[in-house]
Amino acid sequence: MSFSEKGKLSGDDVHLTPLINDLDTGIWKYNFNTREVKWSTGFYKVLDFQLNEIECNAYTFFEHLLYHGDKPAFLNAINNRVAENAPPLQLRFLTKKNGYQWFETTIRKQDNEHGCIAYGSLVNINRYKHNDLLSAHNQVINDDAFKTARLGSWEINAQSTDTIQLSTQVYDLFDLQNQLNLSVEEFISFFEPPYRPVLQDAINLTLEHSRPFDIDLLLRSAKNNMLWLKVKAVPVINHFGKCTSVKGIVQDIDSEKRKLLKLEQSINLLTDQNRRLQNFAYIVSHNLRSHTGNLQFMVNLFEQTETSEEREEIFSHIKTISDSLDLTIEHINEIVKIQTEITKERKMVELEPMFKNICSALKNNIEAINARIEGNFTQCPEISYIPAYMESILQNLLTNSLKYSHPDRQPVIKCYTLTEGNHIYLIFEDNGLGIDLERYGDKIFGMYKTFHQNTDAKGIGLFITRNQIEALGGNIKVDSAVNIGTKFTIRLA
Amino acid sequence: MIAERDPVNTWIVDDDSIYVYGLKKLIGIKGINTRLSHFINGQEALNALNNANDDHVLPDIILLDINMPIMDGWEFMNEFAKLKPQMGKNITVYIMSPSLDLNDIHRAKNISEITDYIFKPVKPNHLTEIFDQTIRQANENIMKYGT
Numbered sequence: 001m002s003f004s005e006k007g008k009l010s011g012d013d014v015h016l017t018p019l020i021n022d023l024d025t026g027i028w029k030y031n032f033n034t035r036e037v038k039w040s041t042g043f044y045k046v047l048d049f050q051l052n053e054i055e056c057n058a059y060t061f062f063e064h065l066l067y068h069g070d071k072p073a074f075l076n077a078i079n080n081r082v083a084e085n086a087p088p089l090q091l092r093f094l095t096k097k098n099g100y101q102w103f104e105t106t107i108r109k110q111d112n113e114h115g116c117i118a119y120g121s122l123v124n125i126n127r128y129k130h131n132d133l134l135s136a137h138n139q140v141i142n143d144d145a146f147k148t149a150r151l152g153s154w155e156i157n158a159q160s161t162d163t164i165q166l167s168t169q170v171y172d173l174f175d176l177q178n179q180l181n182l183s184v185e186e187f188i189s190f191f192e193p194p195y196r197p198v199l200q201d202a203i204n205l206t207l208e209h210s211r212p213f214d215i216d217l218l219l220r221s222a223k224n225n226m227l228w229l230k231v232k233a234v235p236v237i238n239h240f241g242k243c244t245s246v247k248g249i250v251q252d253i254d255s256e257k258r259k260l261l262k263l264e265q266s267i268n269l270l271t272d273q274n275r276r277l278q279n280f281a282y283i284v285s286h287n288l289r290s291h292t293g294n295l296q297f298m299v300n301l302f303e304q305t306e307t308s309e310e311r312e313e314i315f316s317h318i319k320t321i322s323d324s325l326d327l328t329i330e331h332i333n334e335i336v337k338i339q340t341e342i343t344k345e346r347k348m349v350e351l352e353p354m355f356k357n358i359c360s361a362l363k364n365n366i367e368a369i370n371a372r373i374e375g376n377f378t379q380c381p382e383i384s385y386i387p388a389y390m391e392s393i394l395q396n397l398l399t400n401s402l403k404y405s406h407p408d409r410q411p412v413i414k415c416y417t418l419t420e421g422n423h424i425y426l427i428f429e430d431n432g433l434g435i436d437l438e439r440y441g442d443k444i445f446g447m448y449k450t451f452h453q454n455t456d457a458k459g460i461g462l463f464i465t466r467n468q469i470e471a472l473g474g475n476i477k478v479d480s481a482v483n484i485g486t487k488f489t490i491r492l493a
Numbered sequence: 494m495i496a497e498r499d500p501v502n503t504w505i506v507d508d509d510s511i512y513v514y515g516l517k518k519l520i521g522i523k524g525i526n527t528r529l530s531h532f533i534n535g536q537e538a539l540n541a542l543n544n545a546n547d548d549h550v551l552p553d554i555i556l557l558d559i560n561m562p563i564m565d566g567w568e569f570m571n572e573f574a575k576l577k578p579q580m581g582k583n584i585t586v587y588i589m590s591p592s593l594d595l596n597d598i599h600r601a602k603n604i605s606e607i608t609d610y611i612f613k614p615v616k617p618n619h620l621t622e623i624f625d626q627t628i629r630q631a632n633e634n635i636m637k638y639g640t
Contacts, residue, residue, distance in 0.1 A: 282594065286560060290509065290591035290613060297515040297614035304522055314518075317511045459562075 026122035028061070028105070030078060033115030037061040046103070046124050048096040067092035067100050077107050078118040090129065093122070102129035147172070150252030156184060157245045158207055170250055173229065175221035192218040192226075199231060203246060210235040210243045216257055228257035272471065276335060279463075291325045331460050337388075338464070342471045346384045351377040351426075354387075355415060358395050365402050371411035373398075380417035380424050383492055389468040393426075396461040397488055401430035406483065424492045431485040437478065444478060500526040501628055502551065506538040506569065507531075507558035507589070512613060516556070519617060525624045527554075534561040535569030542576055551582045554627050556611075559590045559597060566590070570604055577606060583634060585627050587611050 020027060026043030030036070037058040044051050047065065054060055066074060070091040077089050089107060092100040106120040146152065152169030164184045171179050174190055184203065188196050195217040202213040212234045219227045233248030295318065302314045355375045359366065366373060383390075398413065405411035411432060418425040435444060445466040446459075469476050469490055480486040503520075507513050513531055520527060530552070532538040538555070545551050559566035566588060573586070588601045591613040601610045611619065 285592050285594045286590075289593065290512075293591050293612075293614045294509070294511050294515065297512065297519075300617075301515055301518050301522075305518075317514060320511060 024123075027119065028122060029117060029119040030058070030061075031115055031117050043122060046122055047093060048098070053096075065093050067094070078109070081109075090125065098126075101126040143168075152250050153248065154187070154250065155245055155247050156203065156207070158243050161207060173221070173227070173250060173252060174219070175223040175225060177222075190219055190221065191229075192220055202231075203233070206233055206235050206246045207243055210237055210241070216253065227252060228254045273339070276339060276467065279335060280332065287328045287331075288325070291321055291328060295321050295325075334460070334464055335467070338467050338471055341386055341388055344386055344388070346472075347387055348382050349385045349387050349390045350382045351375075351390075351417065352381060354391060355394055358391065358398060362395075362398060362402065365399070369402065369405050369411055371402060371405060371413055374412070374414045374416075376414075376416040378417075380419050383417075383424055385492065386468075386472065389472065393465050393468055393490070396465045397428040400461055401428065401432055401486070404433045404435075404486070405430070406432050406485075426490040426492055428488040428490070429485065430487075434482040434484050434486055435478075435480045436482050437480050445476070499549070500528050501553040501624070501631060502549075503527045503529050503624075504538060504541075504552040504555045505529065505531045506535060506555060506561070506566070508533050508561040509558065515614065516620075519615075519620060523617060523621050525621065526628075527624065535564030535566060535572075539564065539569060539572050542573070542580075548581045551580060552584055553582070553631055554623070555584060555586045556589045557586055559588060559592060567600070570606060574604075574606055583630070585630075587623060589613055589615060 021041040023040075023042045024046060026046045027040040028043060029038045035058055037056070037060075039056055039061075041051060044053065054064070062071065074089065074091055077086075086107065088104045090102060090104050093103050095101050102125050103122050104125045105122045108119055110117045110119070146167075146169050150169070150173060152171075152173055153167045154170055155165045156163070157165075162183050162185070164182055164187050166179075166182060166187070168179065171177075188199050191199060198215060199217060202215060205211045206213060212232075214230070214232045216228055216230055219225075219229050221227060230251045230253045231248060232251075233246050235243040236245045236247055238244050298314050298318050298321065302311060302318075305311055305314065352375065355377070359373055359375075394415070398415070401413045402411070409431065411430065414427070414429040416427050418427060437444075445462050466476050469492070472493075474491045474493060476491075477489045478486065479489070505513055505516060507516075517529060517531075520529065530541070532541065535557075542551070557566045557569065564572075570586070577584070585608050586606055588607055588610045590597060590610070592598075593612070598610055601607050609623075611623075
C-alpha cells in the first residue's frame with residue numbers, strides 16, 4: 001500500500017508523488033480518529049523491504065517495526081502538541097536484513113476533514129548514530145583516562161591573554177566545586193608564591209616568543225592541599241609564525257616529585273658524607289703519612305749516628321712526632337664526632353649564657369691581649385641547634401679572633417645574632433689582622449690551611465666549624481680586609 | 494778543572510722542621526757536596542729568588558713541599574714559571590711531599606718545570622741519585638757554555 005494508490009494528494013501536488021516515492025526517505029502518517037497508519041514506497045525502501053512485503057497497517061507499524069523500547073517516546077511525541085521547530089525524534093525500527101537500526105523522524109500534526117493526523121518523514125541515521133555513540137563512548141573512556149592520570153588541559157588565547165579556559169580535570173585538581181571562569185592571574189595564584197613568577201614568565205615567553213615550557217610547580221588547592229603539578233605548554237602558531245594561543249596541560253606528579261626530592265636530599269647527604277670521607281683520606285694521605293714518614297726517617301738516622309748528643313737530638317724529634325701524631329688522631333676524632341653527633345637531637349640553645357661560659361673559659365687568653373668582647377643576642381636569644389655544635393662554633397670563632405688579633409690596637413670582638421626573613425644569622429666580627437681573601441678565598445675553611453706564620457695555628461678550627469654548620473643545613477661566609485679585620489656571617493637556619 | 498767547581502746550591506722549601514733537620518742530616522751522612530738554604534714557605538723562597546742578583550746565588554736544585562702556610566708549593570710554582578725565563582741558570586725542581594693523593598701527583602706531572610715527584614721521606618739512595626744527576630748536568634753545561 002502506498003500513497004500513490006490511496007493517496008489523498010490532489011491537484012498540483014499529484015506530480016510530487018513519483019518524486020516522493022523515489023526518495024530514500026519514508027513517509028508515514030497516523031490518523032488519530034481511525035487509528036490507521038499509512039506509509040510511502042520509500043518507507044519500504046528505507047527498511048530494506050520489497051514493496052508490499054509487509055502489511056501496511058497500524059499493528060505492523062507499532063508492534064512489529066517500531067522498537068518496543070522507543071514506543072513510549074514516539075507515542076508521547078505524537079500525542080503532545082508539537083512545537084513548530086521541535087527537533088526530530090530518534091527511534092529504532094526493524095529492518096529486513098540488519099535488525100534494528102537508528103532512524104530519525106520529523107513529527108507534524110494536522111487537523112483536517114479526515115480527522116487529526118500526525119505525519120513525518122523517516123531517514124536512516126544508523127551510521128551517524130553509531131559514530132555518535134562510539135565517540136560518546138570514547139569520550140567516557142578518555143574522561144576516565146584523564147581522571148586516572150590526574151591530567152587536565154588549559155588554553156590561553158593570544159587575543160585575550162587574561163582569561164584561561166580549563167578542562168573539568170583542572171577544576172578537580174584545584175579542588176574547585178564550581179567551574180568558574182578564572183583569569184590567568186587567578187589561575188597562577190593557586191600556586192605557591194615562589195612559583196608564581198616562574199609560571200607567569202613561562203606563559204609570557206610562550207605568548208611572545210612561541211617558546212614551549214615544562215615546569216614542576218607546587219599548588220595549594222582550594223581545600224589547602226599541597227600538590228606538585230607538572231605544567232606544560234606548547235604554542236599554537238599561525239602562518240606568520242605568531243603565537244595565536246597557548247595550549248597546555250597540568251598533571252598531578254605529587255608522589256613522583258616528592259620521591260625525587262627525597263632522593264635529592266639523600267644524594268646531598270651522601271655527598272656531604274663523601275666529602276668528609278675524602279677529608280679523612282686527605283688527613284691520612286698528608287698528615288698521618290707525614291708524621292709516620294718523619295718517624296721512620298728519624299729512626300733510620302738514629303741507627304746511623306753514633307754520638308750521644310746527636311742521638312739525643314734525634315730522640316727529641318721522635319718525641320715531637322709522637323705528640324703530633326696524637327694531635328692528628330684527635331682531629332680525626334673531631335671529624336668523626338661531627339658524623340656521630342649529627343643524629344643527636346636538636347635542643348633549644350640559649351646563646352647568651354653559652355657565649356659567656358666560653359668567654360670565661362678563655363678568660364686568660366682574653367686578658368692577655370686586653371680584648372673587649374661584646375655579645376648581643378637580643379635579636380634571637382635562642383635557637384634550636386645541637387648544643388655541642390654551637391659550643392664548638394662559638395669557641396672556634398672566638399679563639400680564632402683572639403689568635404689573630406692586631407698587635408697595634410685593642411682587640412674588639414663582636415658576636416651577635418640577626419634575623420632576616422626566615423633565616424637566623426650569627427655574626428662574628430673582629431678588628432684583627434684580617435686575611436687576603438683574594439689570595440686565599442675559600443681555602444680558609446680548608447683543612448690544615450694556615451695563613452699566618454703563627455706557631456699555634458693548626459688549620460683545623462674553621463674546617464670543623466664549617467662542617468658543623470653545613471651538617472645542620474646552614475652556611476658560613478667570610479669578609480675580611482688585611483689589617484682591618486674579619487667578619488664571619490653564619491646562616492644557622 | 495771539574496773538581497775545582499763550586500758545590501751545587503740546594504734550596505729546601507718546607508715548613509716541616511723535623512723533616513728538614515733529617516734531610517740536612519742525611520745529606521751530611523751521604524757526604525753530598527752541596528750548599529744548603531732553607532725557606533719555611535713559598536713566599537720566602539720567592540723573595541730570595543727575586544733578590545738574587547748573581548747567578549751563583551741561585552739554586553741548582555729546589556726541593557719543594559706542597560702544603561705550607563702563606564704560600565704553598567703550587568702557588569710558588571706559578572710564580573716560579575713566570576720568573577724562569579729571566580734566570581740565567583737551569584734550576585731543577587723536585588716536589589717532596591708525603592701525599593699519596595693522585596690529584597697531587599697528576600697536578601705535579603702537568604707542570605713542566607717540575608722534574609719529579611718524590612714521596613717523603615726520601616730514600617737515601619734516591620737522594621744521592623738526584624744530586625749525582627744534577628751535578629752531572631751542571632758540569633755538562635759548564636763544558637758546553639763555559640761557566
